[in-house]
Amino acid sequence: MPINDLRQTPLNPVHQRAGGKLVDFAGWEMPIEYPTGIKTEHLAVRNAAGLFDVSHMGELEIKGDDALNFLQRLTPNDVTRLADYQVHYSALLTPAGTFVDDILVYRFRHDHFLLCVNAANTKKDYEWALAHKSGRVSVSNVSQEYAQLAIQGPKAMLVVQKLTTVSLPAIKNYWFTTGMVSGAECIISRTGYTGEDGFELYVAPDRACELWNRLLEAGEEFGLIPVGLGARNTLRLEAKMALYGHDIDETTTAYEADLGWIVKLEKGDFIGRPLLEKQKGEGLARKLVGFEMVGRGIARDNYPIRINGAQVSRVTSGSPAPFLKKNVGLAYLPMEHSYIGANFDVMVREAPVKAVVVPTPFFKRAR
C-alpha cells in the first residue's frame, strides 16, 4: 500500500492500522478518508469532534531583535497588534499583492515568532523569507521538529481537557499557550480550518502517535473519530476558508480573494502594499464569491463558468457540502456580476447548470 517517493508523517502507521485511504497530497502520503467515509467524518466534526493529522504543514521560526519589524514588512497583517501568545491569519505576498502563501503568525515574544505554512509551500516560503531577511533576524525551517494534530468540533475542548491541567477555556479563539497534554509538551493553539471551535496541537514527532491514541480514547465518549483530508476540504469550504493553489495563488490578490481584512494599509510599508493600495483606489475587476448550484449538478474544481454563454472563469473549489446538503463552490466573477443573487452557469460535463451567488460563509457555527 505505501506509495513510492512520498513523505510520511509520524502518524502514518496509525493511519495504516485504522484503514485510512492513503493518497498523494502535496508530496505527502496522507489519509483522504477512513472506512467511516467523508460524510460521516464531516458530520462528526460539526456535531461532536474529529481528529486530523496535519503534520504535513510547515513551520518557520523567526527569531531575533528585529523579528517584529521583519514580519511587519514581510506580511500584510499588523504584527504590532499581536500580544504574546496571540495568533493571526496573514499571508506572504508578492510585490503584485498576490499570494506566495497564506499563513498563521504565532507571537511568543517580540523577538520570537512561529509561522505555520502550507505543506506544498514550505520550501518556497522559507526561501522567500530568507531572501527578504533584514536586520538581526534568524529564519529557520523547523518543520521536522513538529507533528501537528488538529482536534475540531463542539466537543473538542472537553476531550483535550481530560488530558491536560492547562485551563482550555482561558485560551481565547486565536490565542495559544504551551503546556503538557497527556504527558507531551505541546503548543496548544485555539485555531482550526473547519469553521468549528477546536485546537491545533504542535508536538514532537516521536510523541505524536501516543498523543493521537490518547486523544481518541479520551474522545470516544464524545463521539470523536479520525477525519481525513477529504472532509477537511469540505469543512473548510463550508466555512469559506481559502485553499492555497485553488482559491488563492500567485495570480490572485488579497483584495480579489476577499481577504482585504488581513491587509492593513495603515500600518506602513510591506511587500505588495503599493499595488494593493492602487487596486483599492481603482477598484477591483473581479472578486472571489461563494455560490450554490440551482440546477441538478455538482460543481467541481476547474469546471468552466459562463455568463450569458461566454466563459469568464473556472470554479476554484467545488463540492457537495455534507452538512448543508447543498452543492456549493467558490469562483472569481467579474465585479459587476458578483452581487448576491447573480445567476451564472457552471459547465458540468459540457452542459450548463445554473448557479447563484450567495452570502458567505456558507456555514457559520452558533456561538
Place this chain on the structure above:
Amino acid sequence: MNPKNLLYTREHEWISVEGDVGAVGITDHAQKELGDVVFIELPESGTLVEAGTPFGSIESVKAVSELFSPVSGTVTEANETLVTKPEAVNEDPYGQAWLVRIKLSNKKELEDLLTAEEYTTFIEEEAGA
C-alpha cells in the same frame, strides 16, 4: 462477496442477464473506492449504449466517475429511485441500486466479460500493481 450469478467489467460494473435484458450496476469494490455516493446521472430509456463506452456518471463527495456499459443495446429503464437516494449504491450495490436495464443487441459480447472469480483476481492484481 461478488455474486457468482453476475458478469463483471474491468471498469467495475456488473450485469445480470435474464433473457435478452440485463440489469447493470457497479460492484461493491467500486462503491468502496468511490466513498459516499451523492449524485447519479443516468440515461433516459430509449438511449442507445455501446459496450465499453460511458452511459452516465456517478459522484461521491470527493470525485466523479464515469459509468461504462458492459454491453451494447437500448436502455429500457433507469433506476429513478437513485435520484433521491444515491446512497443506496453504497448500501446495496448488487440489489436495490441497479442503475439501468439494457436490452442487449449482441449477446455474444457477454463472452468478453469476467466471471465473479476472474473479477476477484482482477481487483487483487489491480491493487498489487
